[in-house]
Amino acid sequence: MGQGDAFLIIDGSAQILIDGGPNNEVINCLSRYMPFWDRKLELVILTHPEADHFTGLIDVFKRYHVETLLGNGLKNSTKSYQVLEDLIRAEGSQTLFPKEVNHLRLGLIYLDLLWPTSDYLSTHPDVSKGYNNFSVIFTLKRGDFTALFTGDILPDVSSQIKGLTDVDLIKIPHHGSKNGLTQELLNATTPERAIISVGKNQWGHPHQEVLKMLESAGVKILRTDLEGDIILDLD
Numbered sequence: 001m002g003q004g005d006a007f008l009i010i011d012g013s014a015q016i017l018i019d020g021g022p023n024n025e026v027i028n029c030l031s032r033y034m035p036f037w038d039r040k041l042e043l044v045i046l047t048h049p050e051a052d053h054f055t056g057l058i059d060v061f062k063r064y065h066v067e068t069l070l071g072n073g074l075k076n077s078t079k080s081y082q083v084l085e086d087l088i089r090a091e092g093s094q095t096l097f098p099k100e101v102n103h104l105r106l107g108l109i110y111l112d113l114l115w116p117t118s119d120y121l122s123t124h125p126d127v128s129k130g131y132n133n134f135s136v137i138f139t140l141k142r143g144d145f146t147a148l149f150t151g152d153i154l155p156d157v158s159s160q161i162k163g164l165t166d167v168d169l170i171k172i173p174h175h176g177s178k179n180g181l182t183q184e185l186l187n188a189t190t191p192e193r194a195i196i197s198v199g200k201n202q203w204g205h206p207h208q209e210v211l212k213m214l215e216s217a218g219v220k221i222l223r224t225d226l227e228g229d230i231i232l233d234l235d
Contacts, residue, residue, distance in 0.1 A: 001025040001224070002199030003175060004052035007149070008033055011107045011142065016043045018149060020056030022199075027059050029229065040065045042106055044093075045138075047151035048131040049076040054084055061087035070104070072116055072134045073097045074127055098136060110141045115153070115161050132174065133157040139167065145234050147171070148189055155182045164188040169232065172196045172214075176206020176223075186217055193220045195230055 004022035008015060008029060015034060020026045044066045046054055058080065060066070069088060075081065088095070096104075099118040104111040115137035127134065135151025147169040150158070158173065159182070170191040174180035175198040194214050196206045206223065214221050222230045 001029065001056070003201045003205070004056070004199070005047070005151075005171075005175075005197045006056060007171070007197075009109065009140065010034075011109050013038070014042045014107050014109075015040075016045065016106060016109065016140075017041050017060065018045045019047055019053040020044075020058075020060055022052040022055050024056055024059040026056035027063060030060070030064070032229070039063065040067065043068045043070065043104070045069075045136060045149075046071040047137075047149070048072055048135045049074055049081055050131050050152070051076075051078070051080065053151075055080060058084050058087065061091055066091055066093045068094045068096060070096045070098075070101075070136065072131075072136050073099070073121070074131055074134055076131075108142050111138050112141070112163065113138045114163050115157070120157075120160070135173075137161060139163075139165070142234060145169075148191070150180075150185075152177075152180070154179055158182055158185045166190045169193045169195065170219075172206070172210065174205075175201070176210045177203065178207035178209050181210050181213060183213060186213060186219075190217075191219055193222060193232075196221065196223045196225075198223060198225045200225070 001021040005019040006021035006026045007018040041064050098113045116134050132152040132154050135153050140147045146167045148167045149171045150173040152174040167189045172181050172194050176196040198205050
């Protein structure tokens, strides 16, 4: 879908959508992998309110019923985000925030929320430098499979995250930016696979330093700019 994030998790008839990407292409993605008659998303997670993560959710809320929305509670003053907020209110979705809940379960899927913590939110009220460090970070577990979703977290915060364990899959922070993945985070999670959600961009994502770091650790790299839709079938 380009330079942004969107992940669809399917378990039976239940779906979790993590972010919505930078445009309405997410609608085409949902139609490819969900039955045409299924217009319900059990859970939508907005990791943080930046355009490359929330823009696609505008059309999602127009076309699908969203039972529950999980976000970090921060707001964006742009008109497009205000449109999204209006749609969320009209939908009447249950809203959850990390400071209120630490664990979620949907069928056989378990989510453990790791970041942002209540302490961080209360001691860092200023978002003038951006929303990246407030990204909702969590592990997703199903059976013996574990994935870590990292939003656009930056190095100065990734070192503060508690509860990190070995994972099978990691979503590389910030589209493979040099100011994203750290050796410390890689060592703490020892993933087998890494997804880099990235499109054509002016910043040189993914950075060669990040790619070399992953290659040196023997991690299989999956890139949306090269492969398009990336599908992991746990069965």
